[in-house]
Amino acid sequence: MATPRTLRDLGLVILLLGIPVLLLRSAAQDPHHLSPFDRAVRRIGGPLEAGLGYAATTVGSFFERWLLQARLQEVNQELAGENRQLRLRLRELLRVEEENRELRRSLQMRDKVAEDMLAAEVTAFEQSPFFRVLKLELDRGDRYVRPGMAVLADTGVVGRIDRVADDRSDVMLITDPRSKVAVEVARTRAAGILEGVGEDACAVVVASETPAQVGDLIQTTGADDLFPKGHPVGQVVKVEELVGDQQRLSVLPAVRFDRLNMAWVILASAPAPDTMADQRQRPGAARGLQPLR
Amino acid sequence: MLRASLLIALGWVLAAGIAGLGHAFGLTLALPATSVILVCHLAFERERGVPAALAMAIILGYLEDLHQGMPTGVLALAYALVFLALRWLGARLAVAGQLVRGLTALIACAAADLLTWAILAALSGPLEISRDALAGGLRMIHWHALATMLAAPAVWGMIARLDALITRMGGVGARSATPPKPQLTWKRP
Numbered sequence: 070m071a072t073p074r075t076l077r078d079l080g081l082v083i084l085l086l087g088i089p090v091l092l093l094r095s096a097a098q099d100p101h102h103l104s105p106f107d108r109a110v111r112r113i114g115g116p117l118e119a120g121l122g123y124a125a126t127t128v129g130s131f132f133e134r135w136l137l138q139a140r141l142q143e144v145n146q147e148l149a150g151e152n153r154q155l156r157l158r159l160r161e162l163l164r165v166e167e168e169n170r171e172l173r174r175s176l177q178m179r180d181k182v183a184e185d186m187l188a189a190e191v192t193a194f195e196q197s198p199f200f201r202v203l204k205l206e207l208d209r210g211d212r213y214v215r216p217g218m219a220v221l222a223d224t225g226v227v228g229r230i231d232r233v234a235d236d237r238s239d240v241m242l243i244t245d246p247r248s249k250v251a252v253e254v255a256r257t258r259a260a261g262i263l264e265g266v267g268e269d270a271c272a273v274v275v276a277s278e279t280p281a282q283v284g285d286l287i288q289t290t291g292a293d294d295l296f297p298k299g300h301p302v303g304q305v306v307k308v309e310e311l312v313g314d315q316q317r318l319s320v321l322p323a324v325r326f327d328r329l330n331m332a333w334v335i336l337a338s339a340p341a342p343d344t345m346a347d348q349r350q351r352p353g354a355a356r357g358l359q360p361l362r
Numbered sequence: 363m364l365r366a367s368l369l370i371a372l373g374w375v376l377a378a379g380i381a382g383l384g385h386a387f388g389l390t391l392a393l394p395a396t397s398v399i400l401v402c403h404l405a406f407e408r409e410r411g412v413p414a415a416l417a418m419a420i421i422l423g424y425l426e427d428l429h430q431g432m433p434t435g436v437l438a439l440a441y442a443l444v445f446l447a448l449r450w451l452g453a454r455l456a457v458a459g460q461l462v463r464g465l466t467a468l469i470a471c472a473a474a475d476l477l478t479w480a481i482l483a484a485l486s487g488p489l490e491i492s493r494d495a496l497a498g499g500l501r502m503i504h505w506h507a508l509a510t511m512l513a514a515p516a517v518w519g520m521i522a523r524l525d526a527l528i529t530r531m532g533g534v535g536a537r538s539a540t541p542p543k544p545q546l547t548w549k550r551p
Contacts, residue, residue: 092435
């Protein structure tokens with residue numbers, strides 16, 4: 070049995086359902102028509118929608134920027150990593166280039182110097198107030214190297230082997246006070262004994278028949294049977310006139326010892342030139358290798 | 363009354379907000395029918411009388427009509443019918459937990475879409491709507507329902523917060539501490 074309340078609710082429901090039906094009927098009659106109430110609701114809803122859209126756009130653009138920044142940060146990190154790798158690669162390439170240059174110099178040295186040489190890597194440069202010593206690491210041990218052997222660089226004379234221990238040797242530089250090298254002024258051929266005076270400087274006393282000048286090149290004479298003849302030693306930086314027609318020349322070594330990476334130990338003197346080389350007949354090739362005539 | 367007004371305001375803001383968000387982010391996916399979720403809530407809560415809840419469902423449908431550019435009254439009628447069906451089901455089924463609420467929203471949305479399609483199909487002549495275009499819309503119903511199901515927990519959460527706010531305010535229409543009177547009409551037979 071339906072109660073009055075139920076009947077009232079049922080009536081209200083039917084009445085309420087009639088509202089959308091009426092709205093639909095109105096819309097069906099004129100789909101494009103909007104009632105004043107519709108317009109009022111739309112007047113409120115339009116700005117609400119636009120405002121929410123604007124807020125969403127603002128928040129969205131902020132979020133997008135934030136995401137973009139995060140993405141840019143990631144890209145930046147990737148690029149930084151790549152940059153690090155490339156820097157390492159570049160450093161490696163520079164090292165290889167330097168090594169290549171050293172090897173080229175080595176080959177040029179072998180062309181320039183006729184003597185038998187042994188390449189050595191410079192491992193240290195000791196500089197006490199009294200002695201100037203270069204440490205070399207040899208690639209073939211002390212079986213070949215003996216104290217007193219000359220040491221050259223591509224730019225000039227370095228010094229002499231002082232001590233040898235296993236595959237390491239100490240080189241007494243030409244600036245060492247103990248060092249003595251037979252040299253000459255390249256322009257005047259005035260000979261003398263170059264002595265080390267420390268502080269990256271050497272001195273030599275020569276005859277002043279043809280006076281030496283600042284800037285003259287000093288080179289080895291080969292008279293001491295240690296250094297090959299004509300190898301550069303240094304440059305005159307100061308000239309002092311001495312009594313008895315002599316000059317004392319201050320010489321700046323041609324080699325920058327602190328920047329030296331590679332040196333060559335002269336193992337043996339070059340053989341004497343063969344004056345009969347042109348006259349000697351070359352032996353003929355074996356029969357099997359001769360061209361057919 | 364306050365609670366009913368706030369619920370309608372929430373539905374309006376959500377309807378406008380979803381459209382605004384869709385536009386702002388250029389979403390091409392189906393957007394959730396947030397008003398359907400509110401209709402579900404109205405149907406399954408037992409504190410409000412059927413006529414009052416039905417009136418709210420119709421208002422929500424009417425607002426959606428205006429926002430979606432539908433002929434006025436289509437969604438109002440569809441929501442009203444879906445509400446009545448859900449209210450009838452609510453007397454027989456218990457809806458608790460996020461998953462069940464989501465599934466309820468999914469079914470309600472699908473039902474509302476089908477009803478909308480049926481109403482539009484019936485009035486396609488006077489409303490000057492192509493039946494082929496309506497058939498195309500029918501193929502999107504499942505995506506719309508799925509989007510609504512995914513949005514359901516969030517909307518229900520908003521409703522819960524709104525309820526908590528009204529309770530704190532202690533205003534007129536706030537949720538009563540005493541249990542509601544049983545609705546004889548919707549009582550389990």
